[in-house]
Amino acid sequence: NLLYVNVVIMVLKNQESTADESCDNFTDLNLSHCFVGTSLYVRLLLYTRSNLRCGRELNHHHLSSQPLFNVSRPTAFVIHGYRPTGAPPIWIDHIVHLLAEQEDMNIIVMDWNKGAANLNYFTAVTYTREAALNLTGFIMTMEEEGASLSSVHLIGVSLGAHLAGFVGENLKGKIGRITGLDPAGPMFTSATPGERLDPSDAMFVDVLHTDMNSFGLNGAHGHIDFYANGGADQPGCPKTIFAGKSYFVCDHQRSVFLYLCALNRTCSLTGYPCSSYGDFLDGRCLQCEAFKPAPCPVLSYDLSPWRERLLQLGQTKVFFSTTATLPYRKLSYRVDMVTWNQYLRWGVVYIRLHSGKMSERHLKHHKLLRFEQYTSTRLLAQFDDDLQHVQKISMRINTGNVIGPRYKIRLLRIRFTPLERPERPLMCRFDIIMEENMEVAFRPLPCDSRL
Missing domain, CATH: 2.60.60.20 (PLAT/LH2 domain)
Structure with a gap:
């Protein structure tokens, strides 16, 4: 009996090992690729509740070849931004698992690391249009096989937020929702609405700002724009260049960590409609009469309690303050x-x-x-x-x-x-x-x- 148990355990371990070997992982590059430069190549990695630890690369033209993909489920696309080192984003696994906890959905990580990994940022910017056409074609294939555009949610980080906007523009704003996490600022500060993320790109657009005075984009670009600590400098982030890499990326990356915390429901970050962060700090904007009987908007995956009212109000700015560390709430x-x-x-x-x-x-x-x-x-x-x-x-x-x-x-x-x-x-x-x-x-x- 003991021998039988040991054999079963070995078989199970071998099955797990085989399953791990067959997983399709995010493209892992290094600085040498970035120095040489990379050409655009888009991969779409599917995760569902039944394969959270093992991505499956999708065929761009034949969805029926992947039995895990279900067109009747909502689909969330996670779109990363510029990758100056070529390494996979450290938050990919976290956001996949947290999205799966929200509802039963298809979660597709758009891996365009080959293209985003260039020391020349401007090259990565030029690839966003081409990558958007690629993803647009895939979503059109989804629609042909029975998926509803209104059930598609694009979550774009930094440069990925504008890429999501281009996809939405290509599909005439029929995408259900776009979430922009600190949309990239460089090369987009003087862009027209058609050249960046804007509210017309989807049926509903929500944006989180954390670094508007550096790598993020200033202004309002969604039906609702959340401004953490005014949308610029974040508490706990280095204030001098002597901190190294963290000085450049900390404020910008905070948008992702705040969103992860909101998905995890460990943060309850309430935004107060206001014309400026200064007025908010002065106590002039601490009521949410426009949303009653709903409370003030909360940074979250589910914005349905406020969605219809926000669409009526047009573009709405909401402000909140955070601490430097988890769970961020003051x-x-x-x-x-x-x-x-x-x-x-x-x-x-x-x-x-x-x-x-x-x-x-x-x-x-x-x-x-x-x-x-x-x-x-x-x-x-x-x-x-x-x-x-x-x-x-x-x-x-x-x-x-x-x-x-x-x-x-x-x-x-x-x-x-x-x-x-x-x-x-x-x-x-x-x-x-x-x-x-x-x-x-x-x-x-x-x-x-x-x-």
Whole structure:
């Protein structure tokens, strides 16, 4: 019996080994290929829930030869961007597995590494049109065999976002959805809508921006554009060139990692419609009246709760802030204050939340606030860590006054509203006397209570 078990185990291992050997993997090149330059060659690797660990290369013209492909299922295409080193993207396996968790679908990785791997970026840009024609022909074959264009979702990263846009344009905007992850900026900053990704390329286009001041494209290019930390510099990314490669790619790559986190449902990144990131940080855009009864849009795979309204609104910009590391979400409060002080004062607000031995600090640093008689002031307070049970709040209003008497600022009421945690109670405090530049601590009360 033991011998029989061992033989079975060996057979199974051999089967696994044989299966691994027959897998079709993403093209792996190196710097020597990039120096010489590569000519365009497109491969389409199919993954489904039954072969998540083993891609199958599809014949561009005969889908019936691949039994794993099912035209009745939705199909998501993953399209990478420029590959200056020729190595496979480190995130390919992750996004394939996470997409398979969303729904039962065909997941096709478009491998155009031969073409994207060139030290000359401009060569890769010129190949995007040709690669788009290749993918367009394949999708037309899918349609001929019974697939619906409305069930096709193109997910393009950087240069791949524009490639997806070209495919959508070729198909007259009948593709169901295009997701652009930080669409490439170089060579596209002055492009017309027909020369880059734009909302007309699909029935629905959503875009995430993380590096608009460098490798990403500035502006709005979808029905909804998500701007992480304003869409430019990302927290935790190097600020000097001495960090090496990370200095160049960190902000740009953050779009992929934020999207992976959203697919994994470990991040809940809420976007607030606003005209600018500055207005968002000033607390001017913390409500989503246009989407009621739905909540504010959330960066996610499933945007169906907001889709119809977004199509009615046209192009919508939404902003959110993140931390430097997983799960990226900040704890956000809308802070409303009513002041009653004799003299007009301008100041910067410091807020600290306390829970046991832990504390979290927020600095309102980008703009001075005006405090005067019976004035309502609103600000957005964001904290890196989520303190679930706030026991004490510390607050200081720094006016910069270092000589002369310290003026008093009276807060008739201060209210903390948790933005993404509606199940948590509002916290209030009433009638607090503060001296400028001096910290005061108080215990928050339920907002229906009084001292």
